Amino acid sequence: MSLRAAFQMDPLEGINIAGDSTFALMLKAQELGHRLYHYLADALTYADGRLYAGAHEVSVQPVLGDHFRLGEFAILDLGTDVDVVLMRQDPPFDLGYITATHLLERIQGESLVVNDPAAVRNAPEKLWVLDFAQYMPPTALTRSLGFARKFLAEHGEAVLKPLHGNAGKAVFKIGRDDANLAPLMELFNATYREPHVLQAFVPEVADGDKRIVLVDGEIAGAINRRPGAGEIRSNLAAGGTAEAADLTPIEREICAALGPELKRRGLLFVGIDVIGGKWLTEINVTSPTGIVAIDKFNGSDTPALIWQAIERRLNAPKNA
Numbered sequence: 001m002s003l004r005a006a007f008q009m010d011p012l013e014g015i016n017i018a019g020d021s022t023f024a025l026m027l028k029a030q031e032l033g034h035r036l037y038h039y040l041a042d043a044l045t046y047a048d049g050r051l052y053a054g055a056h057e058v059s060v061q062p063v064l065g066d067h068f069r070l071g072e073f074a075i076l077d078l079g080t081d082v083d084v085v086l087m088r089q090d091p092p093f094d095l096g097y098i099t100a101t102h103l104l105e106r107i108q109g110e111s112l113v114v115n116d117p118a119a120v121r122n123a124p125e126k127l128w129v130l131d132f133a134q135y136m137p138p139t140a141l142t143r144s145l146g147f148a149r150k151f152l153a154e155h156g157e158a159v160l161k162p163l164h165g166n167a168g169k170a171v172f173k174i175g176r177d178d179a180n181l182a183p184l185m186e187l188f189n190a191t192y193r194e195p196h197v198l199q200a201f202v203p204e205v206a207d208g209d210k211r212i213v214l215v216d217g218e219i220a221g222a223i224n225r226r227p228g229a230g231e232i233r234s235n236l237a238a239g240g241t242a243e244a245a246d247l248t249p250i251e252r253e254i255c256a257a258l259g260p261e262l263k264r265r266g267l268l269f270v271g272i273d274v275i276g277g278k279w280l281t282e283i284n285v286t287s288p289t290g291i292v293a294i295d296k297f298n299g300s301d302t303p304a305l306i307w308q309a310i311e312r313r314l315n316a317p318k319n320a
Helices: 021-031 095-105 117-122 125-135 145-155 181-191 203-207 249-265 291-298 302-315
Strands: 004-008 035-039 044-047 050-060 068-077 084-087 112-114 139-142 157-162 172-175 196-200 209-215 218-226 241-244 269-275 279-284
Touching: 004 021, 004 050, 021 035, 021 050, 021 291, 021 302, 035 068, 044 095, 084 095, 095 117, 112 302, 125 139, 125 249, 125 279, 139 145, 145 157, 145 181, 145 196, 157 181, 172 181, 209 249, 209 291, 209 302, 218 249, 218 291, 218 302, 241 291, 249 269, 291 302
Parallel strands: 004 035, 004 084, 084 112
Antiparallel strands: 035 050, 044 050, 050 068, 139 196, 157 172, 157 196, 209 218, 209 269, 218 241, 269 279
16 A cells, blocks of 8 residues: 655754654655655645645655655645655644644544644643553652652652653752752743653662553563663663663553553554653653664564554544
């Protein structure tokens, strides 16, 4: 089944082809005979009841410095000129991102959008995970310095991070009597309008943070991301290193709890983060990563699983 696939993503010039999940999806799509288009999120235009994007047809190859070629520019009607739109630009999860989900939601029923834009909007990484609090370390969302002090008094050590942050940016470890707590809360309150995440520190993070990828609600694979020396952040973008990983019984239980809801919401490509084999910290739905490393260690082909899931969705009865 040959598809017309539009990738709403960041500029192709800046991606790391050695580890970028979107690039891996593009390579696999091209291998499968799909026709690829690339556009930036700010290229969306809504007019006369239709959603358009100024896009280039694109071809890709795994050659550093020569990894893409742009073809002809066209104004695509995203409801009729393509079969699937992959919403793959990186956060921040700001008003621009939210607006894009509202616009893309208007073509659902014509073209498939992956992940489902309404579900992405309603399931931000560090908020929707609260629905599965039984698997989480103690967590609070707050702007209150007084509550932060109370939280630290109860839990001893904590991690403070932005509610809508990504890639391990602005993540701080603080202790019970940490003199940096007040200035950090002042800085966060001045920088962000929303509450911030306070999470009890899990010492097992020194052994890594497991990224588990689920495709249409089913486990596709996992890697362990180990922090660099002197770090608590294990994100690969923050200097963490990847290593092979198996799943614990509790991690499988977490995936079994999440799977049906991911499938129901149209969240086809999701990455969850688990520490210590049992502590769920995030459910990544905006632009999940990690599949290149997973496939390297496991000999798997996660992009193929994702395209198979997309084809199943496209072939399913509209009222299913």
